[in-house]
Amino acid sequence: MFKNFLALICIVFALPLHAQNQSDDALFIKKIYNHILTDGACYNWLSDLSTDVGGRLAGSEGADAAVLFTKAIMDTLGLDRVYLQDCMVPHWERGSAEHVSATTQAGLQKTLKATALGNSPAGKASAEIIEVFSLEEVEKLGSKGIAGKIVFYNRPMDPTQIRTFNAYGGAVDQRGRGPAMAARFGAVGAVVRSMTTKTDNVPHTGVTIFGDDPQIPAVAVSTMHADWLSAELKKGSVSISIETHCQILPDKASHNVIGEIIGDTYPEKIILVGGHLDSWDLGGGAHDDGSGCVHAMQVLHSMRALGYRPKHTIRCVLFMNEENGLGGATAYANASNAKSEFHMAALESDAGGFTPRGFSVDGDNSIFAEKFKAMTEWLPLLEPFGLSLSKGGGGADINPLKSQKGVLIGFRPDSQRYFDYHHTADDTIDAVNQRELEMGAAAITSLIYLIDSYGL
Amino acid sequence: MFKNFLALICIVFALPLHAQNQSDDALFIKKIYNHILTDGACYNWLSDLSTDVGGRLAGSEGADAAVLFTKAIMDTLGLDRVYLQDCMVPHWERGSAEHVSATTQAGLQKTLKATALGNSPAGKASAEIIEVFSLEEVEKLGSKGIAGKIVFYNRPMDPTQIRTFNAYGGAVDQRGRGPAMAARFGAVGAVVRSMTTKTDNVPHTGVTIFGDDPQIPAVAVSTMHADWLSAELKKGSVSISIETHCQILPDKASHNVIGEIIGDTYPEKIILVGGHLDSWDLGGGAHDDGSGCVHAMQVLHSMRALGYRPKHTIRCVLFMNEENGLGGATAYANASNAKSEFHMAALESDAGGFTPRGFSVDGDNSIFAEKFKAMTEWLPLLEPFGLSLSKGGGGADINPLKSQKGVLIGFRPDSQRYFDYHHTADDTIDAVNQRELEMGAAAITSLIYLIDSYGL
Numbered sequence: 084m085f086k087n088f089l090a091l092i093c094i095v096f097a098l099p100l101h102a103q104n105q106s107d108d109a110l111f112i113k114k115i116y117n118h119i120l121t122d123g124a125c126y127n128w129l130s131d132l133s134t135d136v137g138g139r140l141a142g143s144e145g146a147d148a149a150v151l152f153t154k155a156i157m158d159t160l161g162l163d164r165v166y167l168q169d170c171m172v173p174h175w176e177r178g179s180a181e182h183v184s185a186t187t188q189a190g191l192q193k194t195l196k197a198t199a200l201g202n203s204p205a206g207k208a209s210a211e212i213i214e215v216f217s218l219e220e221v222e223k224l225g226s227k228g229i230a231g232k233i234v235f236y237n238r239p240m241d242p243t244q245i246r247t248f249n250a251y252g253g254a255v256d257q258r259g260r261g262p263a264m265a266a267r268f269g270a271v272g273a274v275v276r277s278m279t280t281k282t283d284n285v286p287h288t289g290v291t292i293f294g295d296d297p298q299i300p301a302v303a304v305s306t307m308h309a310d311w312l313s314a315e316l317k318k319g320s321v322s323i324s325i326e327t328h329c330q331i332l333p334d335k336a337s338h339n340v341i342g343e344i345i346g347d348t349y350p351e352k353i354i355l356v357g358g359h360l361d362s363w364d365l366g367g368g369a370h371d372d373g374s375g376c377v378h379a380m381q382v383l384h385s386m387r388a389l390g391y392r393p394k395h396t397i398r399c400v401l402f403m404n405e406e407n408g409l410g411g412a413t414a415y416a417n418a419s420n421a422k423s424e425f426h427m428a429a430l431e432s433d434a435g436g437f438t439p440r441g442f443s444v445d446g447d448n449s450i451f452a453e454k455f456k457a458m459t460e461w462l463p464l465l466e467p468f469g470l471s472l473s474k475g476g477g478g479a480d481i482n483p484l485k486s487q488k489g490v491l492i493g494f495r496p497d498s499q500r501y502f503d504y505h506h507t508a509d510d511t512i513d514a515v516n517q518r519e520l521e522m523g524a525a526a527i528t529s530l531i532y533l534i535d536s537y538g539l
Numbered sequence: 540m541f542k543n544f545l546a547l548i549c550i551v552f553a554l555p556l557h558a559q560n561q562s563d564d565a566l567f568i569k570k571i572y573n574h575i576l577t578d579g580a581c582y583n584w585l586s587d588l589s590t591d592v593g594g595r596l597a598g599s600e601g602a603d604a605a606v607l608f609t610k611a612i613m614d615t616l617g618l619d620r621v622y623l624q625d626c627m628v629p630h631w632e633r634g635s636a637e638h639v640s641a642t643t644q645a646g647l648q649k650t651l652k653a654t655a656l657g658n659s660p661a662g663k664a665s666a667e668i669i670e671v672f673s674l675e676e677v678e679k680l681g682s683k684g685i686a687g688k689i690v691f692y693n694r695p696m697d698p699t700q701i702r703t704f705n706a707y708g709g710a711v712d713q714r715g716r717g718p719a720m721a722a723r724f725g726a727v728g729a730v731v732r733s734m735t736t737k738t739d740n741v742p743h744t745g746v747t748i749f750g751d752d753p754q755i756p757a758v759a760v761s762t763m764h765a766d767w768l769s770a771e772l773k774k775g776s777v778s779i780s781i782e783t784h785c786q787i788l789p790d791k792a793s794h795n796v797i798g799e800i801i802g803d804t805y806p807e808k809i810i811l812v813g814g815h816l817d818s819w820d821l822g823g824g825a826h827d828d829g830s831g832c833v834h835a836m837q838v839l840h841s842m843r844a845l846g847y848r849p850k851h852t853i854r855c856v857l858f859m860n861e862e863n864g865l866g867g868a869t870a871y872a873n874a875s876n877a878k879s880e881f882h883m884a885a886l887e888s889d890a891g892g893f894t895p896r897g898f899s900v901d902g903d904n905s906i907f908a909e910k911f912k913a914m915t916e917w918l919p920l921l922e923p924f925g926l927s928l929s930k931g932g933g934g935a936d937i938n939p940l941k942s943q944k945g946v947l948i949g950f951r952p953d954s955q956r957y958f959d960y961h962h963t964a965d966d967t968i969d970a971v972n973q974r975e976l977e978m979g980a981a982a983i984t985s986l987i988y989l990i991d992s993y994g995l
Binding site: 116242440467503 | 577701703974
């Protein structure tokens, strides 16, 4: 009875304090939203980054310009430190435009909407194509079935996946490792169906990795032209000519761009928020991942504008070279570990500038359950803004920090339109809705505020 | 103890059944999503409706064409009944394009991006403008401040509202009743800031209601030009010339389009799913509300395609004349009440073809709490698809059914982009993303399935 009474006392006294905090938090989160939805800078930054700077593949002049451009913005935000961190990145160049054409058995010739994949060598290949739907199929066919041919990977992304990233994950091995597998068995070129659920005439590039396998010209074709090839193959053989002019040059020095506000109370505990600064060369990298970069910079901008002094160090990191090598992420984690830093939390936004749905949370097994539970206490503050928490990956650039045993968080916006633009010439500011982008920045700033307020 | 034992028995035996049902339901809902995301017809229907039929204001030829077009589609779906229901609708015509220009005190002349509001009369007005921010302000200024002038309503939609419909609700009285209020005090014309949070040069039309007040030419101007007017007014007086060529013609006969599958077990209990078939004349009415129409038709299409035999009667209703009079909704409710029908549930989709976030639920006080609670039992089946349930309005066309004491449901998609297109020339198929539209149709079909399975 006495124990129950004590428990009751605790509840009675605890409730008002808890309620008070929640109400203060709710007010501050509303302030964050109000600030970003009325005075947010992220959309204009993204417009300039994706249009004036444009495509910025690691090693390119665009990437150098993006480093200078975002550092210059951060220099205006009144931060405690803004600096560049050295890293080495691969340097692949597309060169002049690739050309891919098909000739059917009936003699019909067609130029295909195609784009060289990152790491494709320069080369010419002309051969009959063989359509396959998996890497396993190529292995089974072996040299006898593959040698001298161009392998055409045509397994579509599964449109019934609700989250399109799962559909991507289920198909992208064809682009990432398919050309290498084809080359291993003597293929002279590889053609991959573009990674999108949309049926259109826009080719999607992205990285392919040859490793120790022979390098062969490797391209992606639009889904419409992939469907056309498939239909023609039902009538008879089809041969394809590929011409690429790519170059793999020596690795190059580049930079992560970092800005931070030093924590008032726990300066040694770091809350990282970031995206990746590099993009593919075809478009302006607006959703992938200019959005993530401006989201992260908006966090610092809003904290300063609202006069918020964080307890912990809030560090914005724009990682170089997520797309084809993680040179920036590796350099960052190595430097951080060498200094025995502790990232209490690291959040990456790399899923586009769409309406936020929530966050996925990850972390070392030794800490995950407890930290995730603590975060779910914040749900009453997040749900009014349409935000939920789920278990899932943080992000490619922050994953190397997992060993520091902080929490890794991935920003999860609505995913329906992401693969309409991903790695294409259409990933420009026109594909970004200002309110959706700002809602994402506000969601992220709010979560960073809660992490800073309560610790993790 | 025996009671507890009984309770335990009940739990033990009840759980597997419940779990079994939930698992069957989950499988069927997944089937619905798979069907619509791979073989859904709604996007192609919407493309034709918004492009080939195009704008379809009640009373127009477009509206007549839309009736024939959607009935013809329903005729192909293998339904038990497809029919037209008579209704009377107002008949307002824009006539040749309106012209609105401004002259500043400094002599600068500018043609404004403007559109006549529905119910505006034809007319010419030239006068100095007075900027106001509310109807109350006009009342306070009275005839002395208003007579002979053109009133310029310029209170923006509040960008800090998370759900943009709330921002719309907070500003739209200026368009709906502002011109009448201005006319009451002797204004010769009215100019209203377009109803959008976006700053652009696209004017948004919509209905204005004069009632017993004098009719004066009334237009909406783009938000950019509203901002320009406001800035010029800070420097000196501004006069505006309005010329409209609208006509208010006699009421006209039109139709609701209805298709239904008769219930196997409870044919007398109706589950209605609908949208409104009319749109404004400027664009193609793709989001408003072609999306709602094709969502509703997709429900029937998927039920037939999946071989699902509903227990209750599933009735798809495409209402005529939501935008400027509710002629179709009134005729429908009157006919339904005359036949003593019972709508166990009625769902309207009239918030666009964007990614679904859930449903708002409404109903007569005598039944609401119990029915809402019953629906929340389905949340474990809906949440995996990003769907929630909230308390809130059903929809303008189904509200007259409230007295039948069934449940009224509003489809709630993401609202961030809706007012970029609402009532503009940009509300075309290009503004609709196929996957987002299909996800909405799948969400609605799933909820209709649950209502049919469990009753309400």
